[in-house]
Amino acid sequence: MPTKDGARLEVRKTYKLYIGGAFPRSESGRAYAVNNTKGKFLANASQASRKDARDAVVAARKAFGGWSGKTAYNRGQILYRIAEVMEGRHEQFSAEVAASEGLSISKARAAVDASIDRWVWYAGWADKLAQIVGSSNPVAGPYFDFSLPEATGIVAVLAPQESSLLGLTSVIAPAIVSGNTVVAVSSFERPLPAITLGEVMATSDLPGGVVNLLTGSASEIGPWLASHMDVNAIDLCGISDPDEARDLEAASAENLKRVRRPAVEDWSESPGLSRMTQYLELKTVWHPIGV
Amino acid sequence: MSRFEYAPALESRAIVDIKSSYGLFINGAFTEATDGKPFKTISPASEEVLAEVSEAGPADVDKAVRAARRAFDKVWGPMAGRDRAKYLYRIARLIQERARELAVLESLDNGKPIRESRDVDIPLVAAHFFYYAGWADKLEYAGAGDDPQPWGVAGQVIPWNFPLLMLAWKIAPALAAGNTVVLKPAETTPLTALAFAEICQQADLPPGVVNIVTGAGRTGQALVEHPDVNKVAFTGSTAVGRAIAKSVAGTDKAVTLxxxxxxxxxxxxxxxxDQTIEGIVNGIFFNQGHVCCAGSRLLVQESVYDEVLGRLKRRMESLRVGDPLDKNTDIGAINSAAQLAKIRELSQVGEDEGSERWSPECELPAQGFWFPPTVFTGVSQAHRIAREEIFGPVLSVLTFRTPAEAVEKANNTPFGLSAGIWTEKGSRILWMANQLRAGVVWANTFNRFDPTSPFGGYKESGYGREGGRHGLEAYLAH
Structure with a gap:
């Protein structure tokens, strides 16, 4: 039925999870209402469960070999492609960020600009990181010895609660640029830009499972990711309660996860290397020299 | 095979002067422990008591941390990197000057062959201090930003398998970066750390920069959990590493494990x-197999299994097990009764689970803790001797057909510290090195160490690196 003034009735989007390159609803059947900062209903989001988190880890593990095995040049191109496709959806992201974060449209546009630029910045790191953090080691003997960075594996990310797109981008991009795969729990109250980012990823040649996005509660899903024995690292930046962060870090110790503790972050600042190096292993290879 | 007869060639003990008892080294002086009981350190080769050592309780640890904090605030932190470097160079030289004494002391207290302590451990100790000395005035080039800062007080806990070398791996980069240190040596091997304390005195290192607190797990726990420790560094078992990772949760402490x-x-x-057989032997029998990166799972391609096994066993028949101070000795004493019990237990499990056990005929001394070099064949990936760290001279042998299968089996472990590859094909070496999830990959060699070469694990083998620029970064806040 057309509206009273004859304008076209919009087709609304269903926001679902992004797991293994597909967009399923939560297996739990749960959803929750997402409102803007003034309390007006925006959409229903799927509320991811423990099972969804575990499915996402399986998808991330399956994707890890292929993604970490790609050439760095190829990974860089795919990250750059994400920026390209985001650019085409600039208006959509701006509207979602404005509604989610209560920003003016111009401030929301600036946040989207910064997010796109951040993907471009990280894309360029793909084939430079090894030259910056690797080394050739002059050992005292007839051996060739060098050290190279490699991806840690699966990184669980409890994404920032406030910055729905720039924050999310700033924690996912540095993890995947080196070949890690990610299971991210988005901001609970501001999840919509995350799913739209998933739609960008699904159409940017990023293999399914490299990034898995769960909307829902980090407090509910976090403990299952922290104690998951096939997750190699965890970023706790979306957790503000110190006791909760401590418990998640303690649970992460079970398989010696690499833990990034929560800290006060200004996402508009230049990121530096630390979020990339946090999820790298260093491999040192020796071989004798002789005739 | 008949064996060569050797005349014993004993290194003299006269060069070491072990005191009957030692205090804790706090704030530049040896002091009595206030709240712990003394304990004895013995020679594992003879069970002879070497000395009585103080156990540091929480109050002693607190005293040591306060001394380290004072030294950090007043002396070591503000000191020019150039001068920190000179102290570290002094220490490196003193170690070289006292190398023979330290080697004998290490073999006495630890049980490792003098050939190894003399030719591997102690030279590497001096090399580590020499290497990191040079970093002290070049920190802005270490990759931690233009103005890198030390963490503050480092609490360090080290194992008994390479007592002085692990001390060097911990203390040299910490001091170069400008941190001060409280270090706890292992309960069974405190003597070279206490000799190192004397070396700090001889170097006129300012009081409190290095503090040595002896003791067992309780002492280590008090150190790691001390609220004024900024940086924790631990080498040891995964179980203890896990407990440390839990205990620092929710704090600001930086950790390497x-x-x-x-x-x-x-x-x-x-x-x-020929090189491969030597590499296998070096991989698992070096230091009695008390090596976290030991090549304890031998994966042999099926087509050469019989030849490799035959030659390995023949080589093992010529290994000499015995007095660590005999220069002929290949395999010394197991470090402690507790470790010997663990090796025996896991070896029994290997037999009970159906693997075939083989050791060369070898006479073991009546006194002390000894275990013959041992090979298990017919081992499956599910067997405990293929999954758990035995930390002794025990090798588990498995087979594979294709490179992909070798990778699959090699990576089928929660650990990821090291791996070895033996092949003449260069492209295969590099492919394998890429696939193996381990922090150190030795190709056509094994168990090589160097201060410039980063060392450390993937997965449950821990995090952070020691050695090289990366080892220095672990002691810089960034």
Missing amino acids: ELGGKAANIVFEDAPI
């Missing part, structure tokens, strides 16, 4: 056979 391993040593059919 170098934990257990179950390295695959992978032999392809085209491997250079």
Whole structure:
């Protein structure tokens, strides 16, 4: 039925999870209402469960070999492609960020600009990181010895609660640029830009499972990711309660996860290397020299 | 095979002067412990008591941390890097000057062959201090930003397998970066750390920069949990590493952990056979197998299995087990009764689970803790001797057909510290090195160490690196 003034009735989007390159609803059947900062209903989001988190880890593990095995040049191109496709959806992201974060449209546009630029910045790191953090080691003997960075594996990310797109981008991009795969729990109250980012990823040649996005509660899903024995690292930046962060870090110790503790972050600042190096292993290879 | 007869060639003990008892080294002086009981350190080769050592309780640890904090605030932190470097160079030289004494002391207290303490451990100790000395005035080039800062007080806990070398791996980069240190040596091997305390005195190192607190797990726990420790560094078992990772949760402490391993040593059919056999032996019998990166899982390509096993056993028959101070000795004493019990237990499990056990005929001394070099064949990936770290001279042998299968089996472990590859094919070496999830990969060699070469694990073998620029970064806040 057309509206009273004859304008076209919009087709609304269903926001679902992004797991293994597909967009399923939560297996739990749960959803929750997402409102803007003034309390007006925006959409229903799927509320991811423990099972969804575990499915996402399986998808991330399956994707890890292929993604970490790609050439760095190829990974860089795919990250750059994400920026390209985001650019085409600039208006959509701006509207979602404005509604989610209560920003003016111009401030929301600036946040989207910064997010796109951040993907471009990280894309360029793909084939430079090894030259910056690797080394050739002059050992005292007839051996060739060098050290190279490699991806840690699966990184669980409890994404920032406030910055729905720039924050999310700033924690996912540095993890995947080196070949890690990610299971991210988005901001609970501001999840919509995350799913739209998933739609960008699904159409940017990023293999399914490299990034898995769960909307829902980090407090509910976090403990299952922290104690998951096939997750190699965890970023706790979306957790503000110190006791909760401590418990998640303690649970992460079970398989010696690499833990990034929560800290006060200004996402508009230049990121530096630390979020990339946090999820790298260093491999040192020796071989004798002789005739 | 008949064995060569050797005349014993004993290194003299006269060069070491062990005191009957030692205090704790706090704020530049040896002091009595206030709240712990003294304990004895013995020679594992003879069970002879070498000295009585103080156990540091929480109050002593607190005293040591306060001394380290004072030294950090007043002396070491503000000191020019150039001068920190000179102290570290002094220490490196003093170690070289006292190298023979330290080697004998290490072999006495630890049980390792003098050939290894003299030719491997102590030279590497001096090299580590020499290497990191040079970093002290070049920190802005270490990759931690233009103005890198030390963490403050480092609490360090080290194992008994390479007592002085692990001390060097911990203390040299910490001091170069400008931190001060409280270090706890292992309960069974405190003597070279206490000799190092004397070396700090001889170097006129300012009081409190290095503090040595002896003791067991309780002492280590008090140190790691001390609220004024900024940086924790631990080398030891994965179980203790996990407990430390839990205990620092929710704090601001920086942590590096170098934990257990179950390295695959992978032999392809085209491997250079003589070097490979030496590499297998070095991989698992070096230091009685008390090596976290030991090549304890031998993966042999099926086509050369019989030849490799035959030659390995023949080589093992010529290994000499005995007095650590005899220069002929290849395999010394197991470090402690507790460790011997653990090796025996896991070896029994190996037999009970159906693997075939083999050791060369070898006479073991009546006194002390000894275990013969041992090979298990018919081992499956599910067997405990293929999964758990034995930390002794015990090798588990598995087979594979294809490179992909070798990778699959090698990576099928929660550990990821090291791996070995034996093949003449260069492209295969690099492919394998890429696939193996381990922090150190030795190709056509094994168990090589160097201060410039980063060392450390993937997965449950811990995090952070020791050695090289990366080892320095672990002691810089960034």
